[in-house]
Amino acid sequence: MIEARMWKKEDDAIRCGLCPHGCLIRERGQGICGVRGNRDGRLYALTYGKVVSAALDPIEKKPLFHFLPGTTTYSLGGIGCTFRCRHCQNWEISQAKIDELPLREIQPEEGVAQAERSGAASITWTYNEPTIWHEYALDMGRIGRKRNLKTIYVTNGYITEEALNELSPMLSAFRVDIKAFNDEFYKQICGGRLQPVLDATIRAHELGMHIETVTLVIPGLNDDPAEIDTMIRWVIEHLGPETPMHFTRYHPDYQMNDPPATPLATLERIYSRAQELGLKYPYLGNIPGSPYEDTRCPSCGAELIRRRGFSADNVGLDGDRCGRCGERIPLILS
Structure with a gap:
């Protein structure tokens, strides 16, 4: 151990x-x-080096749309979580105990070697909450960064400032869930609190990590228009208007069989409202074939990156600028 x-x-x-x-x-x-x-x-x-799942994923699956678009990421997941989300889509591993699932060992050096062999541009700790894998991710990430691999947390953001500070030299991207913008949701649905997530996200931004947020929009629980507006305004104020925000469609899962899936009209309204408030890059997710996953120039409206499924095609970029009007697009390309 x-x-x-x-x-x-x-x-x-x-x-x-x-x-x-x-x-x-x-x-x-x-x-x-x-x-x-x-x-x-x-x-x-107790789970250092103990892995449930390792796979090569498109970066868009995380979802990350402004970080190494079109590349693959070597993804690792274990068991356990700091939350108890009633609607968790990965509950089989996030809520599992150590002796309930077969765990295979992948030591940090081996993980980096597998990422290199796969042709991935990055390593992602995902599927369950990576914060609880702190020592493992830290060791693997340090090796990976020396070998020019970027590193990513797909996280619920429930992490202390001390832990984030220690991760910062090796962690490139912080893809964080903002599950709602009211503390009652966090307490009742997730078993946590909102403010520590906001504090951690601000700190990750201050430390220079690339930030993208995801909110699973659940009818009747976190879709109040005023609450969504407050969340968007908070992101614009504290992270900047160029921060990609993903609003994704809920479907019943795990312990939450009600309400039904999010109406598309709700998500489309959020998308339009985000633009009205000044957010430059809103996205909608869990809608197959949706044009709301495409990256468009906030200045002239030109289509720049077209996404279908988990593929991403450059249709209008000239480097990191709009090919039509020359607007700089905040993308990390390498």
Whole structure:
């Protein structure tokens, strides 16, 4: 076992400092995530190097639309999560316990080598919450960056400033879920709080990470127009109007069989409203064949990147500029 980072003793227990839960873990216990455990008075990363899934994915699947578009990313997932989202689409692994699923070992050096062999431009920790894999991602990412691989977290954003600061030299992109813009949703649906997610996202931005946000729009729970407006305004103010925001279609899953799927009209209204408020790059997701996944020039409206499924085709870019009017488009291309 690998000893964990970011913890301190409190009497006969351990206080974990990796995420805002700040779990107090007693002997033989685990934190809320299920993968950081107190063993003989020390905290261990119980799933270091233990992988449920490793695959080569299009970067658009994450979704990341302004970060290495058209490339593939070597994606790794394990078990456990800091949240208990009732609508989780990866609940089979995020809510699993260590002894419930077969785990195979991929050590950091081997993971980087597999990414290189695959032709991927990046490594992504995804499928479940990467924050709880802190030591593993940190070790692999440091090796990967030395070999010119970018690195990505697909995250719920529930991470402390200390942990983010440690990740910052190696972490290139922070693709974060903003699940709603009200604390009650986070408490009732996810088992967390909103403000730590906002704080972490601002900090990741300050540290120079590429940021894209995703909000799964659930009818009757987080689709209130005033709430959505407040979220968009917050992103514009704190992250900038060029931040890509993805609004994706909900469908019933896991413990949430109601409400039904998000009406397309709701998402189209959000898209239009985001543009009215000054957001330059809104996107809609989970709508097969949708033109709302295309990147358009915010200045002249020219189509620049056309997306269908998980493919991305350059149809109007000249480097990182609009081929029609010359507007610079905020893309990380290499």
